Amino acid sequence: MPAAASSASSRTISRARRLSVGVALLAAFVALYAFSNRTALGQSLENSWARLYDVDKTLGHHLDFGGIVPPFTFDIETLVAGVGAAVVIALVRRRWRAAVLVAVAMPIVVLGTSLFKQVAGRPELVPSLDTEVSYPSGHAGIALVVTAALLIVAPPRLLGWCFAVLGAWCLLVLGGLQAEGQHRASEVIGSSLLTAAVIVLVDATTRRRGASLRDTLRSTRRPGRAGLAAAAVAAVAIAVIGAWCPVWWPMPFYAAAALLATALVCAAALLARDAG
Template sequence: MVVMFSETPSATSSTAPRHALVTAAASRTVLLIAAAAGCAVAFVVAYLLFVRTASGQQAENGVVRSAQSSRRSTVDWAAPLQHADLVVALGGVAVLVLAIALARRRFALGVTALVLLGTPMLAAQLLKIYVLDRPGLNDGSAVASHNSFPSGHVSAATAVVLALGVVLPARFRTWVLAGGSLGVAWVAAATVALGWHRLSDTVGGCLLVAAVVCAGAAVVSARRPDATGVAPVPVLVTLLAPSALVLGGYAVLATATSAAAQFVAAMVLAAACSAAVVLLVAGPLRRVNFDPARAGSRLSR
């Protein structure tokens, strides 16, 4: 009798936590799905609002004209980007990611990080070249009318930061993403200052990478749950905040009173919005276990 009663409570106690994990896993995965969906919707909003409307194009073309006519000395701070070889830089990052993974004895995690590095950058190029276009305004503007949405430079910078956040220990992830957001902000502002990209291009590149990485994290989270529940408010904020950033940026740029004000506003907005997107997804990504070799572990280490 003693044995029977001692087994029954243990069976009950082992069942209860299992149900609790299933409920918490759904909440955590929902947060990641909301982050991916929010960034994807904001990406579409940015394209439709800035690229597919005459008012959006006119506001951004004014910024490009200002960048092209400005004295180079005023944007000396952006000069390092001109001399950087993007292919070499990305190759160096790929080697660094694998080196970190090997040092941690997590080769599979390194491969996962490389996939998350390359996939959104490839998607950005395919969308920019083959899928999306920029209708011509025929307004006599000297600004190039070819499609530049989304920015490959900002996509690459964002992907590098997120890939490093994945391959490094989870306890460093938030700090890596917070510090990396400053680098992404600088690249975004520099591409605008040099006249390479428009505000929407920079924000679109950052949103695309965030959406792809969060979607991948949602798939991983559904298979490797943790025991942390998520309240509805963070889910709603994660879902709606990216589009709010895009709408706010459009409102500020469209109401700028002069070409100089538009130019400065575009650089500041490119930096602020890009950094904000990285910081927005830092929370949902913080505890995800991306390592395929540790599928039974609930949390990343």
């Protein structure tokens, strides 16, 4: 097989794999909704810790009513400013595909979140004080969308700092949303599944040629093992701080959901980056 044909075939397989991953993420998004919202077992698992404590004493409540941490406040402004900045950065860096990816994928996530909430329901299958229909989380989606958009377009020399700052912000927001009682863990994870799925699918459809993940990692400054270990410890600590509430035992679940959601979207953003 000629080299050019082999290269084209490799790119075709890569696109097919990306599409299959995106479809799998969408399937997981729907499956999580079906279990957490449409089954008695799923509802009872999350309802078991609903309204068990005074939400006014959570860190999430102070982040919300303190008026200084978006998207608890200025949610739409945060979305527009974050995604708009990402598009501008991509255009300045002449990363045309990245600009299209961000400009297309992120509005799809936001509109998809709003549409799904209108179409999907949450029948009350078990007695609960919390019957709000809020799958997937819109506020978590804003934090995840802005984080992903900026990670996709960040210059390699700044990517590590972007991961640190944006990741910490996401962990605080996602943990705080759950601890304050605004959203359930399934809604935060569902938002990450939808965000990651759209990013992967739009990336696959816009990627004619581009760098592999190996090329992307080679062009990025990476910390050593000690740095990675320190980052992991810091991420867990920040997630726990964001999830702080007066009752200790829900905190690990809130923190784990925040970590999983943040890691999933950051991985999707990394996969969507071009080298350089």
